[in-house]
Amino acid sequence: MIYHSTRNKALTVSSAEAIAQGIAADGGLFVPGSIPELTAADFNSLKGLPYAERAARLFKLYLTDFTDEELRECTKAAYESGSFETPNVQEITTLADGSMLLELWHGPTCAFKDMALQILPHFLTRAIRKTGIDKEVVILTATSGDTGKAALAGFKDVPGTKIMVFYPEDGVSSMQKRQMQTQEGKNVRVCAVKGNFDDCQNGVKAIFTDPAMQEALAANGMQFSSANSINWGRLVPQIIYYVSAYVTLLENGTLKDGDRFNITVPTGNFGNILAAWYAKQMGVPIQHLVCASNINKVLTDFIDTGIYDRKRDFHATVSPSMDILISSNLERLLYHMTGEDDAQIREWFGALKSEGKYQIPLELTHRIQAEFSGSFWDDAATKAMIGKVFSENGYLSDTHTAVGICAARDYQAKAADKYPMLIASTANPYKFGAAVLEAIGGDTNADEYEILDRLAAKSGMKIPAALAELKTKAVRFKDVVAQDEMPAFVKSALGIQ
Numbered sequence: 392m393i394y395h396s397t398r399n400k401a402l403t404v405s406s407a408e409a410i411a412q413g414i415a416a417d418g419g420l421f422v423p424g425s426i427p428e429l430t431a432a433d434f435n436s437l438k439g440l441p442y443a444e445r446a447a448r449l450f451k452l453y454l455t456d457f458t459d460e461e462l463r464e465c466t467k468a469a470y471e472s473g474s475f476e477t478p479n480v481q482e483i484t485t486l487a488d489g490s491m492l493l494e495l496w497h498g499p500t501c502a503f504k505d506m507a508l509q510i511l512p513h514f515l516t517r518a519i520r521k522t523g524i525d526k527e528v529v530i531l532t533a534t535s536g537d538t539g540k541a542a543l544a545g546f547k548d549v550p551g552t553k554i555m556v557f558y559p560e561d562g563v564s565s566m567q568k569r570q571m572q573t574q575e576g577k578n579v580r581v582c583a584v585k586g587n588f589d590d591c592q593n594g595v596k597a598i599f600t601d602p603a604m605q606e607a608l609a610a611n612g613m614q615f616s617s618a619n620s621i622n623w624g625r626l627v628p629q630i631i632y633y634v635s636a637y638v639t640l641l642e643n644g645t646l647k648d649g650d651r652f653n654i655t656v657p658t659g660n661f662g663n664i665l666a667a668w669y670a671k672q673m674g675v676p677i678q679h680l681v682c683a684s685n686i687n688k689v690l691t692d693f694i695d696t697g698i699y700d701r702k703r704d705f706h707a708t709v710s711p712s713m714d715i716l717i718s719s720n721l722e723r724l725l726y727h728m729t730g731e732d733d734a735q736i737r738e739w740f741g742a743l744k745s746e747g748k749y750q751i752p753l754e755l756t757h758r759i760q761a762e763f764s765g766s767f768w769d770d771a772a773t774k775a776m777i778g779k780v781f782s783e784n785g786y787l788s789d790t791h792t793a794v795g796i797c798a799a800r801d802y803q804a805k806a807a808d809k810y811p812m813l814i815a816s817t818a819n820p821y822k823f824g825a826a827v828l829e830a831i832g833g834d835t836n837a838d839e840y841e842i843l844d845r846l847a848a849k850s851g852m853k854i855p856a857a858l859a860e861l862k863t864k865a866v867r868f869k870d871v872v873a874q875d876e877m878p879a880f881v882k883s884a885l886g887i888q
């Protein structure tokens with residue numbers, strides 16, 4: 392399979408190169424030249440298989456220059472080495488109203504990012520060998536909180552790699568900050584940025600695409616890559632968990648062959664919901680996709696109007712991993728939905744950069760609305776939903792998942808269709824303990840560890856060991872820089888001129 396840059400179709404690479412490079416040299420994102428399709432027989436053939444084996448078979452469709460054996464090594468190392476606390480890797484919980492939560496947070500850092508970032512380092516080290524790039528790979532990552540920790544955990548002490556994570560100084564939960572500042576490993580660096588997630592992401596993208604930076608790295612035997620969802624290697628594992636979830640629903644009799652269902656995804660960078668859209672293109676019978684946002688509702692507005700406008704106030708919310716105004720992966724959706732019109736993508740994303748805004752034609756807006764709808768929910772609604780779900784089901788949901796539940800219920804109340812609803816549950820509630828404890832009526836006047844204990848006492852849900860043990864770990868990283876100081880920080884951390 393050949394991959395193209397969204398901004399220049401003629402720029403093509405193999406899957407290994409797409410993963411090794413992370414982002415195209417022209418600033419575009421790599422997309423597959425065609426989307427593989429699965430039949431009912433294909434889905435049925437995945438029944439009864441462990442997650443790692445299902446994943447290996449599905450990866451084969453996209454990562455065509457990896458051998459079957461390599462893919463099995465990767466999926467076993469990622470999903471069967473004991474880093475996920477459940478043998479199924481992902482779990483599906485049904486609430487009293489019949490909606491289903493796809494729990495994607497049973498990995499080592501307690502958010503869905505582990506599903507991809509536990510496997511990406513295995514892909515990447517093999518991709519580097521395949522492409523003959525005999526260079527040390529420097530992973531630069533911008534994070535709204537969860538990607539950073541998941542990437543650090545995945546790449547920690549992986550030979551031939553270094554990883555650097557930038558997070559917004561005041562834009563992550565205290566537990567997220569702790570998780571990153573205490574990260575162990577010889578090849579890791581963590582730095583706070585004075586600004587929000589978009590500032591971090593823009594800073595990282597600017598470093599990636601700066602020719603002088605690339606030369607400086609090359610002169611020192613190094614090359615950049617990305618662990619953000621701009622990297623195709625992040626997206627494929629996410630496509631695969633939606634396919635696998637469908638197979639599980641067939642297996643347990645919730646759905647019969649071809650039965651339609653809807654999916655709601657709490658969204659920031661448009662990565663996780665785009666993965667569901669790819670799964671739909673592959674033949675998973677998904678009827679409608681609901682894009683759930685917090686009050687940083689740039690995507691809700693885009694779906695409603697066809698105008699993407701990032702020129703607006705940025706709000707810090709209780710769902711910080713969705714506090715994003717530039718949703719990078721929308722570029723991939725628009726590339727596919729314009730019939731691969733790279734010139735058009737260049738124009739829109741050029742305008743987004745220079746004017747902060749672009750507008751798509753009405754006809755395309757209508758086609759997007761036929762597949763997606765969006766809604767947004769403020770912190771009060773989010774917390775109220777956490778409280779309601781807890782009192783109705785005795786189930787704790789995290790703040791991001793609660794935004795998703797709000798959007799899903801709203802869609803179900805208004806839409807004519809009555810298809811089952813699967814909601815992506817993106818984080819363990821303990822990761823956002825203070826907001827969750829407050830939502831279920833607890834006293835939050837305590838430090839982050841005392842909050843874990845109080846939450847456990849009230850809910851009976853087990854505290855993840857990975858969070859409880861942070862208490863005894865030393866803080867290693869305290870650097871804070873402005874966005875324009877990021878390049879100098881990177882050079883100094885790498886010890887290059």
Ligand SMILES: *Cc1c(COP(=O)(O)O)cnc(C)c1O
Nearest residue numbers: 537659660661662663712791817
């Ligand atoms: C990253 C993240 C999101 C948003 O996912 P995108 O792929 O950026 O849309 C939602 N919830 C949680 C908990 C996250 O960590």
